[in-house]
Amino acid sequence: MPVMNLLVAFNGSDGSVAALRYAASLANRFGGHVNAMLAHSTHEVIDKRTRWIPKEARVLLDEANARILREIEARFETERAALGLPEGLRLQEVSGRVDQVLSEAARHYDVMIVGARSEADDEHVTLHPDRIALLSGRPIIVVPAGYDAGAGHSHAALAWDGGRAAARALSDSLRLLEDEGRVSVLTVGPRNPWPISDLMAHLSRHGVEATHEDFPTSDPVAETLLGWCDAHSPSLLVIGAYEHSKFREDFFGGATTHILSRTRIPVLLSH
Template identity: 30%
Template sequence: MIKSILVPVRGDGMVATVLAHAAELARQHQAQVNVVHCRAQAKDLMPTGIPLNDFARKVMMEQAVELANRQEDHLRGILHRLAREFGLSENGGDDGSVICTFTEKNGRMADVVKHAGRLSDLIVLPKPQRERNLGQSSLKAALYGAGRPVLICPGQLQPDETFTQHVAIGWNGSLPAARAVASSLDIIHAAQKVSILTGGKPQSQGPGVDELIDYYALRGITAEIVRFEGKDPATELLKTSKKIGASLLVIGAYSHSHETEMLFGGNTERIVDKTDMPILMAH
């Protein structure tokens, strides 16, 4: 049951897309959105590797605190404007607005995600930006540290009326895929169409796609099977999802370790890098 949606934010220009997707899901499931601003610590804004005397260090520390305060004030203003735009309210109401809380935490975003995420039903994060070295540690903290399902939102994508109406599930019988299926049941129940995408090499001891069909049928969900072929399952999964008109892809994340996939480029890493559609994943 989705009742608590965590949205950790910082000044990376991705606030609008994550808040918009969280607001849409909250409306669909009568959930609460909890926005946590990860405030930069002054010491993290200080230059490293440069020897400074006490006076210079004091001046630069004061400037760093002032910069952190300005960033916080600016982001708080953006958050409240976007909240109104997306129908979020700190008090909720009879006008259909969704309850939204705003809190500020000092520290690294990954640490905040790990702490606040453990009692959340879903964590909404922007697509990691490998070229800027942003987001990888937060995604890892959400999946491994908090152990919660994660909705990845790419670019400046804004959800429209088709969001979550047609859900595609990438299935290979793995444990992460099974956890993704269980974590997304509320969303699957509310979808108008469900497609199970299967191809590539299945898990040798994992349940087959027909067993997943039976699992859904027992819960009153009708799903179709869509098979794909190709040497690169990640690329084919995304291509097939777009071909059938899916608006959300559900996958299991990192069948191997996160470090192994980062180093050798596993399927999850390639999907996250290449996607231009929302992805719900669980480990």
């Protein structure tokens, strides 16, 4: 079944511009449809209800917040026109908790495409791709800022540990892997002892030419995967997110977080 219905989270960042370009390329490749959403928080850094804030200052704060949103919309429109996306495509604006809003929206699409998180993003529109993958139940493709190679893949990498999250990521990405036709299966770190030959046979039956590279279980997962991708330049890395607890990942700094913060290629993330 082709990837047909795509949602782009657009917040005006360089990452979100890369995500929109990637989505346009993916839609063109599969004959799909693109929607775009600007999710923003209603949280105020300053409580304007207090009587100590003059009326004039409240007006200025409202104008500043509105200006940020209008600037994002203008950048979206510029990109939309340059990419040849339909004039009917508009940036849907939704307020609320950003990750929650996007997670709920993602459930109505095949894939959500987002830009990699940046510390430079305005706090009212900041999103966390890993949390969205965790909450939404849908695959998320994270595109790093500056990535402009399109979605014309020829070779993908699949991080495999035999766990539930990895299996979900494989299932969610299979249509893309079939289209690419060539996949490197990378096993590194602790993993399920089930024979890897069954996975290779599964990929072969889907018309995918797969090779397997095994690394010592003692090797650091994130550094090994990132180093391999830098050396071999796949067009997509497929990983399962948070096989262990999200709290543990946040507290100790896990492979998922590390990969998303340093990737140079798109990453398909599933939980």
